[in-house]
Amino acid sequence: MRSLTIGEVAERSGVATSALRFYEDRGLIASERTAAGHRRYPRAVIRRVAFIVFAQRVGLALGEIGEELARLPSDRVPERADWARLSRSWRARIDERIAELERLRGGLTECIGCGCLSLDRCRLANPGDRAAGLGPGPRYWMGDARPPA
Amino acid sequence: MRSLTIGEVAERSGVATSALRFYEDRGLIASERTAAGHRRYPRAVIRRVAFIVFAQRVGLALGEIGEELARLPSDRVPERADWARLSRSWRARIDERIAELERLRGGLTECIGCGCLSLDRCRLANPGDRAAGLGPGPRYWMGDARPPA
DNA sequence: CTGCATCCTCAAGTGCACTTGAGGTCAAGG
């Protein structure tokens, strides 16, 4: 079985055929066509699709994923350098998001722990007032340093 | 200054007036009106808005946030029990997402570490093939147990 | 050769979270 139909790719990757066509439209994957105009995908497309799904879970938008894919070889197997660069940048992204979630979780604990319970006096709850000097918005949860306690 | 205009709330919370009107439409916040039909928000709305922003960062959709808010008192200050319940459920959510991100990060490391570098033979890359028995889709990254190595 | 699954294209629809724009009101300052 040299190449795969769109249905086979869908089944193997767990991604709907409509989504596959959509990705193709966006240039994230490519196919050849049979005489009848049906798509035929190289087996390696499974790899690319898995890559797309992975990247989405990491939090990348399709546009960014497209850029990454454009830098990866579609013909040859990715080289150590390709993968290492990607891995570094994704890891940074993942670490950032984890750090944010931990900040948020910390906020939760703190508001239980601090006893204020009001969501009102607590710095977690009204960043707009306490952090006014930092500009609008809930800054603490978004990565800014806290003001001196 | 008893109550706040929509502009003041926007400034203090860092959320656009259009978004505030949108939240009000959705029933997430409420206002009274002046004779001229202008919104006047109680100061506590800042708390609710901060709550909304927080919850969004945690990953909740507006609908879910609305449900949580409906369970919280809009008049009185939240009680320990209110906050504890919320904190528990959000913490679980955060922990889950962190766990997923760590799985993803682990996948990254593994694919560097395992030396396969192909994204092809590696179980990280082709879950559809290796995990076929688990149903379609990239299951490992989504929390399923791995099959016996 | 008939029927059904699978494939095709292209346009439109969906859900989410908003934003933008048109058209209008109202209070205060110059």
Next chain:
DNA sequence: CCTTGACCTCAAGTGCACTTGAGGATGCAG
């Protein structure tokens, strides 16, 4: 008096990631 700015409503538009549907061709099984 008139402009400016903050506010109002309601409808429509935006970006993302797809899905759905109409209308039609293809491919294989019996």
